[in-house]
Amino acid sequence: MSEPLAVFDDLRTESEQLDLLVRDLEAEAWSTPTPAPRWTVAHQIAHLAWTDRAALLAMGDPDAFAGEVEKALAAPDSFVDDGAEAGAALEPAVLLAQWRDGRAELQKVLRSAAETRTKFPWYGPPMSAASMATGRLMETWAHGQDVADALGVVREPSDRLRHIARIGIRARDFAFAVQGLPAPDGGEFRVELLAPGGQLWTYGPEDAAQRVTGPALDFCLLVTQRAHRDDLAVRAEGADADRWLDIAQAFAGPPGQGRSPKGTRP
Structure with a gap:
């Protein structure tokens, strides 16, 4: 399997592994503090869902995404926290469904863009579909580590x-x-x-x-x-x-x- 296609599969697997950690949590467990200051388990998942939506916007409507970048530049210290806070206020079942739907849609969009050399805007340098998937995998793994630490779970490292x-x-x-x-x-x-x-x-x-x-x-x-x-x-x-x-x-x-x-x- 080529590396671009492998990263899409690895992103999906990484997300599924994190899903296994949170899918059966009781409602109160979503409020468990994580190592990130002021962020609970719900904030971690909300951030991933929020960033997936941002990626979809960047790939589907670059002009609209430019407006989001302007918001980030105007409030660099609070922009990310605000997005996580809004998602964390949702009922856990709603938040979980939003994250699942968003990441499934992003998989489709990433794979459909894999054959092109299009660069998509982002908060940093523009990204190809494979680079976007790599960034999402990195974030999923990192925020998944926060969730695992909060829940007292030791994850088995993989070649991902x-x-x-x-x-x-x-x-x-x-x-x-x-x-x-x-x-x-x-x-x-x-x-x-x-x-x-x-x-x-x-x-x-x-x-x-x-x-x-x-x-x-x-x-x-x-x-x-x-x-x-x-x-x-x-x-x-x-x-x-x-x-x-x-x-x-x-x-x-x-x-x-x-x-x-x-x-x-x-």
């Missing part, structure tokens, strides 16, 4: 992490830029990640002066800011690579709050 690792690596210079820092000199870093299945995923030149190594799961937790660097087995060689591990993000928008080290949490 390769999509998240790749987007995190490609976003290196963006992570520096949103911090107001210049991109590192000297080209790509070497990144070597131990995959869940035991194989080694490698990126960048083998002879690169700076490198990052560690488990793929830990790297993905790092670039999605779902765990603090101090709690992860990701290591850097080189000053710029070391700095990157402090600021890495795989998502568009301003720097996130990240997570505190486990030893400092209340």
Whole structure:
């Protein structure tokens, strides 16, 4: 299967795995706090449903989506939270149905656009259908991690992490830029990640002066800011690579709050 088609299937599977965590929850469990400040389980699912609708709008009506981007620029600190808050106020069954319907429709639209080279607008750089699916998979996995942590569930990592690792690596210079820092000199870093299945995923030149190594799961937790660097087995060689591990993000928008080290949490 080609990579573009594989990411669509992997996005669907990632969503289904998260669905399994929430589909049988009692109504009160949707109010369980997650590691994201002020966000409950309902907020996490509401955010995914909201972002799926935004993706559908971007792919179907770019002019209307431009209006949403203007709203985001006008309220960068509250735009995402406001969208999650509106969805979280719904009855859990209604919210769950909206998320399911939206992600199913997005699957159809993404697959129909797969044969074109069209770039669709987004909150960051324009995206192809495959790139849009990769971004949605990354968000689904990351917000699913918040839900799993809230519910005390340990998820089994899968090779779907390769999509998240790749987007995190490609976003290196963006992570520096949103911090107001210049991109590192000297080209790509070497990144070597131990995959869940035991194989080694490698990126960048083998002879690169700076490198990052560690488990793929830990790297993905790092670039999605779902765990603090101090709690992860990701290591850097080189000053710029070391700095990157402090600021890495795989998502568009301003720097996130990240997570505190486990030893400092209340």
